[in-house]
Each structure stands twice: as C-alpha cells, then as structure tokens.
Amino acid sequence: MTDLTSRLSTPHDHVFLGDSHERNERRTWLVIAITATMMVAEIVAGNIFGSMALVADGWHMSTHAAAMLIAAMAYLFARRNVRNPRFTFGTGKLGDLAGFASAVVLALIALLIGWESLIRLYNPVAISFPQAISVAVLGLAVNLLCAWLLRGDHHHHHHGHDHHDHDQHGGDNNLRAAYLHVLADALTSVLAIAALVMGSLYGLNWMDPAMGIVGGLVIARWSVGLIRDTGRVLMDYLPEGEDLPDEIRAAIETGSDRITDLHVWQLGPGHHGAIVSIRSDAPQSLQAYRDRLAHIHDLSHLTIEVEAG
Structure with missing residues (x-):
C-alpha cells in the first residue's frame, strides 16, 4: 500500500486574490474620495446656508464612506500580505470578511432609516420641498457616478468552463459590498425624489417617511443576502449549483x-x-x-x- 501526496505546482504559492483586485482597490479609493468630498461640501454648505437637509445628507453620506473604507482597507491589507506565510491559504478570503462586516453595517443603516421614517410618520416635520429635492437629485448623481465606477464582476462570474455560468459563486464580495452601499444610497435618493415630488404637487407629506420605510426594507434584504453569501464563504460552505x-x-x-x-x-x-x-x-x-x-x-x-x- 502506497500513500503519496502532491500539490498543483512547485514551487507553490498562495496568491488567491481576484483577477481584478488592483483595479477594484483603485476604484474603491476613488469612490471614497468622491463621497468624502461631496460629504464635506454638503456639511459646509449646509452650515453656511442654514440648510439642515444638506447637513443631514452630508452626515448620511459619511456612513457609506466609512463602510467603503472597510472594503478599501481589506484590499490594501490583502495585497500587502498576499505572500505572508502566516496566512495558511493566503488572503483571498479577506474580502469576504470585509464584505460580511459591511453587510452588518448596511443592515444597521437600513434599521436606522426605518426607525427614523417611523418617527417622521407619526411626528411629521415641515419639509422645504425645492431644497430637499435639489439635495436628493445631487446625491443621486454622485451615487450613480460611484455605482458606475464600482460596476464589475460582482454581476457575473464565469467559472472558467465553456459550459458553466455561475452568477453568484466565487465573485468579489468585497466589491459587491461597496457597490451595495452606493446602490442603497442611490435607492434612498430615488425614493426620496419620488416622495418629495408627490408631496410638493399633491400635499402627500406622509409619502416621504413611507418611502423611507420601503427603502429600509429593500436595503435590509440586500444586506441579508450579502451576509448569507459572505458567511458561506467564510464557513467553507459550497452553495447549491457549485x-x-x-x-x-x-x-x-x-x-x-x-x-x-x-x-x-x-x-x-x-x-x-x-x-x-x-x-x-x-x-x-x-x-x-x-x-x-x-x-x-x-x-x-x-x-x-x-x-x-
């Protein structure tokens, strides 16, 4: 009886980063720079012109900038430690760990949006519609730009075989997490614009907090999906269809x-x-x-x- 063991290549390394790791890292830092600039501009302008809508939106953007910072730092750390022998199987799964953390942050944001919307539903506040709509449109434009920059292989992942197409298996969950944060911000802007227009034209002020609740539920659903997918990778679970x-x-x-x-x-x-x-x-x-x-x-x-x- 013989017992032999072999590895795929000799010498053997453990570089298991995604093919687009450096590109995704650069784009994530760029999105953080854009978001942070917009955040500072809104907060400063809001204080100068006495606009609470601008100030609130600026601080709201700061939460997404902080969440995307998790993704950027994960890319940086994974790249710098890619050949560190203390990581037994490399640093390829660090992005999934960061994605899991970002998904938890996204869930908390959804909870806060839902809670604030419920408070506004039962205790309405006066809304300056033209100013609020302008802020929402500006925020949407910035988020669409960031979403375009973060587009990538989180949408489609091909297994490398001519006869297989796996849309969700093996993709970059770190990039997906950053993308979902931007998408969540864009969704809240779209819903806010729709609600504010309806409120301005027909006096339906209750639609603003109602749309907030809808947005919170959608974002929560995204976060649960991301927590599930990243958690599976971290637990070495092979999803159905793999x-x-x-x-x-x-x-x-x-x-x-x-x-x-x-x-x-x-x-x-x-x-x-x-x-x-x-x-x-x-x-x-x-x-x-x-x-x-x-x-x-x-x-x-x-x-x-x-x-x-």
Whole structure:
C-alpha cells in the first residue's frame, strides 16, 4: 500500500486574490474620495446656508464612506500580505470578511432609516420641498457616478468552463459590498425624489417617511443576502449549483480509480482549493491525476493522495 501526496505546482504559492483586485482597490479609493468630498461640501454648505437637509445628507453620506473604507482597507491589507506565510491559504478570503462586516453595517443603516421614517410618520416635520429635492437629485448623481465606477464582476462570474455560468459563486464580495452601499444610497435618493415630488404637487407629506420605510426594507434584504453569501464563504460552505466536486469526480473516477474523500472550498474570488483522496487497483502517477484536473481553471490549490489497494 502506497500513500503519496502532491500539490498543483512547485514551487507553490498562495496568491488567491481576484483577477481584478488592483483595479477594484483603485476604484474603491476613488469612490471614497468622491463621497468624502461631496460629504464635506454638503456639511459646509449646509452650515453656511442654514440648510439642515444638506447637513443631514452630508452626515448620511459619511456612513457609506466609512463602510467603503472597510472594503478599501481589506484590499490594501490583502495585497500587502498576499505572500505572508502566516496566512495558511493566503488572503483571498479577506474580502469576504470585509464584505460580511459591511453587510452588518448596511443592515444597521437600513434599521436606522426605518426607525427614523417611523418617527417622521407619526411626528411629521415641515419639509422645504425645492431644497430637499435639489439635495436628493445631487446625491443621486454622485451615487450613480460611484455605482458606475464600482460596476464589475460582482454581476457575473464565469467559472472558467465553456459550459458553466455561475452568477453568484466565487465573485468579489468585497466589491459587491461597496457597490451595495452606493446602490442603497442611490435607492434612498430615488425614493426620496419620488416622495418629495408627490408631496410638493399633491400635499402627500406622509409619502416621504413611507418611502423611507420601503427603502429600509429593500436595503435590509440586500444586506441579508450579502451576509448569507459572505458567511458561506467564510464557513467553507459550497452553495447549491457549485459543480466543482462533480467535475473533479468525473475527471478522476475512471477505470479502477475511485475518490474516497473529497474536500472543496473557496480560497478567494475565482480560486478554489481541493483535497482529493484516491484509491486505485492500478495507481497512476501523480502528474497523470493532475493532468486530468488541469482543465478546471478555478482549481488553484490541489492536494492529491493516492492509495493502492
């Protein structure tokens, strides 16, 4: 009985960052700069001109700037420690950890929006419609620009195989978290504009807090989805529809070769690891087994164990 172990390449590294890591990092910092500039301008202008709407929107933008700072710092730390041997499987999953934290912040923002809207619903305040609409339109324009900058492969992720398309598996959840924060801000602006226009034209002031509640519920739903997806990656859970284990079995289990133990997990955006234990009456070379799996492009870290008998 023989027991052999092999890894995918020699020498072996653990660089499991996404293909667009540096691009996404640059764009996240740019969005933070735009958001922070807009935030300061609104707060300063609001204080100069006595506009509470401007001041409030400025501080609201600060919460999203802080959340996006989590994403930017995660990109920076992951890149700087990409070859740090103390990270056993690299820093590819740091983006998922940051995405999880951002999702929690997003959930808290949704809760605050909903609570403030309920208070406004039962205790209405006077609204300066022209000024409020102007602020909402300006905020929407900035958010749409930031959303355009943060567009990317969080929408679509191809597994690297001609016959598979996985929209949600293996994407950059750190970028997705930053994108959702911008999208949440844009949604609140759109709903606010609609409510303010209706209030200005028809006197339906109650629509402003009502739209706030709707926006809070939508944002909460986004945050729950992000918490679920990032949590799965952090817990090494393979979502339904992830067919890497089936592909590995199909490639290895020919003739007398049988897989007795198989572990597959995500290491980072577009990167997966696998430990494959094989039992065979006629064991082949480790290189032969590696060659069988070479077509699986997302398989970045591979350990193979072969047992005769």
